[in-house]
Amino acid sequence: MSAPTTPEQGLARAWGWVAHLREGGTTPWRDWLVGGSDAATAARHLPGAQQLELLRRLNELAARERVRPGAALAERVLSASMAGRGRPDRLLAGADRPTGFGLPPVDPGDLPRGELLRVAATLLAEDVVAAGVEPVQQGLLRPWRVRHRLVGDLWLTAPAREHLLRKGRPPGGRDRIIVVVARDLPGMLADTWTAHSFDAGVPPWEEWVAGAHRRGRLYPRADPLRTARWWAERVGPAQVHVVLDAAALARVVGVRRLPTPPHVSADGVDLARRLVPVMGLLAVPERRAELLRRGLAPRLAAYAGPRLAVPDEHRDWVAEQARRQRDGLLADGYPVHGDPDVLLAEPRPGGRSPEMGAVFELALRMLLDGRRER
Amino acid sequence: MSKRVLLHVGTPKTGTSYLQDVLFRNRDRLAAQGVHYPLDRFDGHFLAALDLMRLPWGGLETHAIGEWDRLVARTRELLAAPSEGDVSVIISHEIFAAASRSQTGRALAQLGLDDPETEIHLLLSVRDLVRQIPAEWQENVKHRSTLSFAAFLEQISDPERDSRIGSWFWGVQEIPDILDRWGADLPPARVHLVTVPAPGSPKDLLWERFEEAFGLRGLDIEREGERANPSLGVPETALLRRINRSANRVVPPAAYRPLVRELLAHQTLSQRTGSPRLALPLELHGQVQETSRRWVEAIKERGYDVVGDLDDLIGEPPTTYVDPDRPAPRQVNAAAIDAIKALLVENGRLLAEQERLDAELARTREELHRAYLRPTYKLREKIVRRLEGHPAGRRVMRVYRRVRGRPQPPAMPEG
Numbered sequence: 001m002s003a004p005t006t007p008e009q010g011l012a013r014a015w016g017w018v019a020h021l022r023e024g025g026t027t028p029w030r031d032w033l034v035g036g037s038d039a040a041t042a043a044r045h046l047p048g049a050q051q052l053e054l055l056r057r058l059n060e061l062a063a064r065e066r067v068r069p070g071a072a073l074a075e076r077v078l079s080a081s082m083a084g085r086g087r088p089d090r091l092l093a094g095a096d097r098p099t100g101f102g103l104p105p106v107d108p109g110d111l112p113r114g115e116l117l118r119v120a121a122t123l124l125a126e127d128v129v130a131a132g133v134e135p136v137q138q139g140l141l142r143p144w145r146v147r148h149r150l151v152g153d154l155w156l157t158a159p160a161r162e163h164l165l166r167k168g169r170p171p172g173g174r175d176r177i178i179v180v181v182a183r184d185l186p187g188m189l190a191d192t193w194t195a196h197s198f199d200a201g202v203p204p205w206e207e208w209v210a211g212a213h214r215r216g217r218l219y220p221r222a223d224p225l226r227t228a229r230w231w232a233e234r235v236g237p238a239q240v241h242v243v244l245d246a247a248a249l250a251r252v253v254g255v256r257r258l259p260t261p262p263h264v265s266a267d268g269v270d271l272a273r274r275l276v277p278v279m280g281l282l283a284v285p286e287r288r289a290e291l292l293r294r295g296l297a298p299r300l301a302a303y304a305g306p307r308l309a310v311p312d313e314h315r316d317w318v319a320e321q322a323r324r325q326r327d328g329l330l331a332d333g334y335p336v337h338g339d340p341d342v343l344l345a346e347p348r349p350g351g352r353s354p355e356m357g358a359v360f361e362l363a364l365r366m367l368l369d370g371r372r373e374r
Numbered sequence: 375m376s377k378r379v380l381l382h383v384g385t386p387k388t389g390t391s392y393l394q395d396v397l398f399r400n401r402d403r404l405a406a407q408g409v410h411y412p413l414d415r416f417d418g419h420f421l422a423a424l425d426l427m428r429l430p431w432g433g434l435e436t437h438a439i440g441e442w443d444r445l446v447a448r449t450r451e452l453l454a455a456p457s458e459g460d461v462s463v464i465i466s467h468e469i470f471a472a473a474s475r476s477q478t479g480r481a482l483a484q485l486g487l488d489d490p491e492t493e494i495h496l497l498l499s500v501r502d503l504v505r506q507i508p509a510e511w512q513e514n515v516k517h518r519s520t521l522s523f524a525a526f527l528e529q530i531s532d533p534e535r536d537s538r539i540g541s542w543f544w545g546v547q548e549i550p551d552i553l554d555r556w557g558a559d560l561p562p563a564r565v566h567l568v569t570v571p572a573p574g575s576p577k578d579l580l581w582e583r584f585e586e587a588f589g590l591r592g593l594d595i596e597r598e599g600e601r602a603n604p605s606l607g608v609p610e611t612a613l614l615r616r617i618n619r620s621a622n623r624v625v626p627p628a629a630y631r632p633l634v635r636e637l638l639a640h641q642t643l644s645q646r647t648g649s650p651r652l653a654l655p656l657e658l659h660g661q662v663q664e665t666s667r668r669w670v671e672a673i674k675e676r677g678y679d680v681v682g683d684l685d686d687l688i689g690e691p692p693t694t695y696v697d698p699d700r701p702a703p704r705q706v707n708a709a710a711i712d713a714i715k716a717l718l719v720e721n722g723r724l725l726a727e728q729e730r731l732d733a734e735l736a737r738t739r740e741e742l743h744r745a746y747l748r749p750t751y752k753l754r755e756k757i758v759r760r761l762e763g764h765p766a767g768r769r770v771m772r773v774y775r776r777v778r779g780r781p782q783p784p785a786m787p788e789g
Contacts, residue, residue: 044479044558044559045475045479045558045559047476048474048475048476051476079476079480080476081427081428081474081476081477081480082428082474082476083428083429084428084429084430085429085430085538085541085542086538086541087535087536087541088472088474088475088541088545089474089475089476099550099551099554100550100668100672101548101550101551101554101669101672102544102548102551102554102555103534103535122428277430278428280430280435280436281424281425281428281429281430281435281438281439282439283439284436284439285436
């Protein structure tokens with residue numbers, strides 16, 4: 001069959017393609033030449049090009065995985081409304097009658113991944129809100145508890161803090177010790193960016209690291225030396241404990257063990273970062289952080305992938321900062337739990353920065369897997 | 375008996391703040407006459423629009439969660455209520471203009487597009503691009519933007535509309551496209567365009583056009599509104615942009631709104647007269663007029679109900695142009711002096727308020743202190759201290775507090 005030439009034929013071809021996608025089809029729009037569908041009677045207007053292409057990519061992944069996306073997921077994708085500012089739904093080139101106004105119609109195959117990811121992020125954020133998480137309840141107060149306050153690495157301290165609260169060991173109290181939790185500096189940078197990505201939002205990883213390098217200063221939450229000194233001025237150096245070993249942390253706060261945070265890949269963290277602005281439209285800030293960190297992070301941890309690594313051009317600067325941290329902490333004389341040389345540890349091989357293609361693929365996988373959970 | 379939803383979706387800078395203020399102030403009076411403007415706070419429909427379109431807006435979006443569905447439910451409830459006469463529900467906010475096709479489809483379906491008993495009327499108030507372009511830039515500056523006018527013009531000239539500014543500007547200003555997104559499923563007779571009169575027209579003309587389009591004519595309402603979105607001149611807008619560049623990092627959004635946008639821009643700088651007005655650069659005028667002519671032709675062909683004159687959309691050619699990126703220093707200085715004066719007056723008012731509150735606090739403390747000195751208080755304090763000293767006593771106190779509905783002592787120290 002030859003390509004349709006009239007607007008009516010173009011529209012019939014488009015509805016035929018929509019029906020094909022609903023049934024799990026993967027043919028790109030530019031190769032779809034079959035027309036004639038009555039589907040137009042069921043809906044007033046064609047879904048946007050972004051939504052259609054996202055469904056096609058989902059179908060491609062589903063075909064590779066030998067699963068069916070299902071009618072419910074297809075409908076969700078086709079009726080999705082993109083959150084945030086940016087270009088609106090695009091018309092389908094060769095289908096919608098060109099009006100001469102608005103953005104010109106587009107071949108969905110030419111859309112950049114970022115536009116498809118905007119639709120996917122909206123749907124994933126809805127999934128996260130729908131799944132919900134239980135609020136953390138404080139356990140019966142233990143009078144013999146070690147009075148403490150956890151500061152430092154945000155990603156490591158968050159689950160520890162919640163666990164202690166559940167066990168009746170909330171932070172604070174008279175004569176509390178200040179526990180500065182730290183690890184190797186590249187890891188601490190990655191943890192800080194990860195924690196921000198699951199909370200209030202943060203620039204992309206490489207931009208964020210470059211920002212610190214340009215200013216010549218570590219971000220406060222990735223700077224244990226500055227944190228320790230700040231607290232030492234307020235409570236005295238003897239009250240400040242620097243913990244560089246996850247096992248030692250449990251001992252210092254007087255419990256047998258503490259949970260560790262989920263291991264989320266570089267691409268997983270970047271996906272979470274892209275969900276934050278959408279989550280801000282669906283949940284209040286306090287709830288948003290809980291949903292992302294305790295709801296989304298364990299789900300993301302189920303998908304393996306390379307961890308975050310500091311880009312090569314910043315490694316020397318980070319190594320220099322790590323030496324400054326170790327020397328400063330030792331010189332100040334705080335009780336240090338763990339080997340201070342941990343701070344100087346070389347980054348493990350195999351890490352990298354997030355990659356757009358992999359982030360998009362992960363979003364597709366999560367949408368596909370999430371269809372069973374809804 | 376008719377049941378109508380009057381959906382006013384834009385565009386910005388067309389007198390919408392004044393219209394919404396009159397509707398808000400008269401909402402009880404209007405409701406008694408069968409015309410409902412359902413909202414509890416002035417910006418209720420703005421929040422509903424943010425929610426429908428899932429738009430971030432400097433933190434306000436957290437107040438918007440669920441607002442669109444609530445507005446729809448309230449509208450359906452008002453339309454379904456038994457009534458002896460006609461019932462109309464007005465929904466109005468200019469940022470609805472930016473809604474995408476999927477969002478407009480959802481909104482219209484929820485409001486009763488398929489309900490044969492409900493008539494949905496779309497209203498769009500429109501003004502010529504010649505005035506809208508500088509007005510939109512100024513609106514950006516009043517929302518913390520530091521973008522120069524030249525950069526703004528460059529971004530809106532990008533045919534791909536790849537920037538945030540470009541996609542938003544055309545989203546809320548390209549009239550035929552807005553009507554394609556919102557009006558495609560409605561009969562042309564239920565799509566009403568209100569044109570903003572050309573400069574120099576009688577002051578009441580725009581309001582009369584709104585009255586006609588909304589069917590408010592002959593209703594008993596007070597027309598005086600307080601809220602407006604007044605315009606600034608060239609030096610005032612240039613000053614505001616410089617303030618943004620310097621203060622954005624240190625002034626949080628919650629303080630920016632009352633101090634910069636309200637106090638400085640609306641209450642102070644917009645009151646200055648005699649400054650050169652913002653305008654389109656003369657060399658762009660022909661091109662912009664050409665675009666407007668194309669729009670007017672398309673609108674005429676579609677057969678909408680037009681209140682006013684579509685030819686007003688072509689825009690008058692400006693006679694002078696003062697570049698807001700290179701304002702006269704003396705004029706900016708004069709505007710800055712007025713701004714400093716306004717801030718000093720406001721600070722004076724706040725200092726007086728602080729003194730009043732300090733005095734009130736001192737009086738309260740004194741009264742509290744006297745209450746502590748009473749023998750009965752001392753006796754009660756002694757009993758409580760004794761009870762809190764052992765577990766059984768603490769249990770008694772807990773029961774007592776629960777019975778009296780008083781808060782338990784804090785158990786959660788700092789986090």
